[in-house]
Amino acid sequence: MPTDPHATPDAADDGWFPESVAASSDASSDDEFDPAVVERTVDVLADLAGDGAALELAVGTGRLAAPLALRGVPVHGIELSRAMAARVADKPGGDLVEVTIGDMTSARVPGEFAVAYLVFNTIGNVTTQDGQVDCFRTAAAHLRPGGYFVVEVGVPPLRRMPPGQDTVPFTVAPDAAGGGYVGFDRLDVVTQRFTSNHVTVGPDGSGRFRWLPFRYVWPAELDLMARLAGMRLVHRWEGWDRTPFTADSERHVSVWQLAAV
Template identity: 60%
Template sequence: MDDHFGEEVAATYDEASAEMFAPDAVDPAVDLLAELAGDGRALEFGIGTGRLALPLARRGVPVHGIDLSSAMVARLRAKPGGDAIDVTIGDFATARAPGAYTLAYLVFNTIGNLTTQDAQVECFENAARHLRPGGCFVIEVGVPELRRLPPGQTIVPFRVGETNWAYDRYDCAAQSMSSNYVTVEDGRGEFRTFPFRYVWPSELDLMARIAGMELRHRWSSWTREPFAHESEKHVSVWRKPG
């Protein structure tokens, strides 16, 4: 797994994703995660700058994180309470954290940062290794937006401005995509690309079965609306048998 979240990205990550740090985005997620963690410990794959880990810890849930990016973790450490959260630096598909957990979770499409099916399967197996019997693994991820692609088109723009553009590029044969950002500032252009592997809900369920877990819930949001035909994302909960 390559680290695409180095110092340059980490420096502006919170500001660039400001809507995801708003209370209406954070609070419902933390409510559900705290409920699933119960009186146990939580493990966040891709803890980043602590968007969910910090408020979850303030609820009294001990949180440990795994993240490949030292730059992102440094931003977590600089926040109030961040130095109290232990983090293992490594690939969350394979890295081991100490102890056992009642909850492991992976949010905000981060499962797609693992760009091969094998790595995504390893992620489920790694979650199962860390979970106590009866523990849960939670993933929040978007539904692939392939219906937006007309025949012959591989690019879907999602941001268009006077000095910045952003678009997703799909390769349906490889089940891969990339999010691409073009910015022009002071007459100079900058291009960034982030590769992903998109994944279907049924495929995730099969990965969970390979890891010995079973689907317990699938909602379209953290507030538990039903997952339906037009849902743009899902929050899924798999359980390790007790």
């Protein structure tokens, strides 16, 4: 993991997602928090769950788990950050969600699940290949025969980088008051590590810098991780509307199925 004086988490128990981050996580302007996107995502997950239960790896504040539970799907979540998990019950349906505090690379919870899912690029928060493989093994250990594992993650933006460039901006958003926000990724194509950098500037010129370490992973690499865990690819879409994945897709929603006994 890279070292930087700005990068030390401000709460050791919650790593990169302490109270200071959890407090504003549900106020995000990301498309993923749009109610229409949430509903479409929950539609897919409920369809895959059928008459079974769902397990969310890195459940966060319950953005998806709570509305999925309202659909009548029993939901259990695994979450490393206590600050994030503490907000699940505040959402409609959140009181129906069981949450286990633990690391999604190794945690085990009781029960058997029809679908497990890991969304919104969170597989990249695991910054080693071995750790990402362990996420697939966690999912497989909890799925019933024939169950599904769903991962939503971006496609590495290497086609946007000419030789010698290692930084790709993803948001530049000035505001009318004279401040604004800039987001950019800095990638290391040798290690597949990158940092997601977030710079917020106030109208008085004051600023806040925060960055998160990630490991990017290719679709084909994920397929191999799935095979190591006894699963095979059954769907790969560009998004939750099930649009076909193409060479120009910037992200994918992939579904693997555990072998039936």
